[in-house]
Amino acid sequence: THFGFRDVARDEKAGMVASVFHSVAAKYDIMNDVMSMGVHRIWKRFTIDCSGVRPGHKVLDLAGGTGDLTARFSRIVGDKGQVVLADINNSMLNVGRDKLRDLGIVGNVNYVQANAEELPFPDDYFDCITIGFGLRNVTDKDKALRSMYRVLKPGGRLLVLEFSKPVIEPLSKAYDAYSFHILPKMGQLIAGDAESYQYLAESIRMHPDQETLKGMMENAGFEQTKYFNLTGGIVALHRGYKF
Numbered sequence: 001t002h003f004g005f006r007d008v009a010r011d012e013k014a015g016m017v018a019s020v021f022h023s024v025a026a027k028y029d030i031m032n033d034v035m036s037m038g039v040h041r042i043w044k045r046f047t048i049d050c051s052g053v054r055p056g057h058k059v060l061d062l063a064g065g066t067g068d069l070t071a072r073f074s075r076i077v078g079d080k081g082q083v084v085l086a087d088i089n090n091s092m093l094n095v096g097r098d099k100l101r102d103l104g105i106v107g108n109v110n111y112v113q114a115n116a117e118e119l120p121f122p123d124d125y126f127d128c129i130t131i132g133f134g135l136r137n138v139t140d141k142d143k144a145l146r147s148m149y150r151v152l153k154p155g156g157r158l159l160v161l162e163f164s165k166p167v168i169e170p171l172s173k174a175y176d177a178y179s180f181h182i183l184p185k186m187g188q189l190i191a192g193d194a195e196s197y198q199y200l201a202e203s204i205r206m207h208p209d210q211e212t213l214k215g216m217m218e219n220a221g222f223e224q225t226k227y228f229n230l231t232g233g234i235v236a237l238h239r240g241y242k243f
């Protein structure tokens, strides 16, 4: 934009996101399991089940971090397929690459350091794009959604797995207490880092709710968009197609 103050806010957010993920990379997987009590595995499995990905497909796991979704897709697409794990943060990419190699997942996976706002891939390239717990961290989400739309093949689908708005009031209260009081304490205890988990709680509260995100996807060009509330809307999976 033309306004200096907005650029400052932009840089601040990007800088904050970078330092959070450099700092949590090594402990990221264990923290995921502890904080979600293992439930993130179920959310990810649901995402794979909604993906329609088949052998031979090309998949982009955007903001893929330590590669949980990539690992599952790699097994599905097989030798003739390709999975690209793209993330802006090289600490997260390194942890992901080491983990997947240890699991013997090699051959059909590529690692690319990239910003979701400016994807370095050709038009109409991927059969499926997933962004799992990543969109929340992106500064210009509309720009990122347009970029995803561009690199998706006609007929391809985008899946956005992200924290969302709990649909039941008591759940919403309990969840707020959990994320603002318990999460940072657990972050301190396990990773020695309360601040990053404070950021996490704040970024979850700021993120657009189910209907808003659906509208943003439609604005970027996606069609037949719908969402599935998971765990009472604590998380939602949004799906949209490019035609």
Ligand code: SAM
Pocket (backbone or CB within 6 Å): 017, 021, 062, 063, 064, 065, 066, 067, 068, 086, 087, 088, 089, 092, 114, 115, 116, 117, 131, 132, 133, 134, 137, 138, 139
């Ligand atoms: N998808 C993985 C998962 O579900 O376990 C990792 C999610 S992690 C919470 C969020 C990831 O988004 C981090 O690895 C971070 O580096 C990445 N990220 C943040 N901003 C990004 C951007 N603008 N472009 C690409 N990746 C970004």
